[in-house]
Amino acid sequence: MITRYQVEVSTDNTTWKRVSEGEFSNIKNSPVWQTKSFEPVRARYVKLRALKNTQEGSASGYAEIDVITQ
Secondary structure, three states: OEEEEEEEEEOOOOOOEEEEEEEOOOOOOOOOOOOOOOOOOOOOEEEEEEEEEOOOOOOOOOOOOOOOOO
16 A cells, blocks of 8 residues: 655656655555545646555555546
């Protein structure tokens, strides 16, 4: 499970802009749906980058990410 993350967006899949960075608080003990918000931005691509997970040294993964647009 991912504990620290970065979210980046791009219009061309080449140039990326970081729009959010932080942690999923207490995700190991409380694996519930979490919402992370950032300022609206025009983009075609969204990248979720795992920086740290609950088990050091192992691969990170996630099952689903939802992007809510206006």
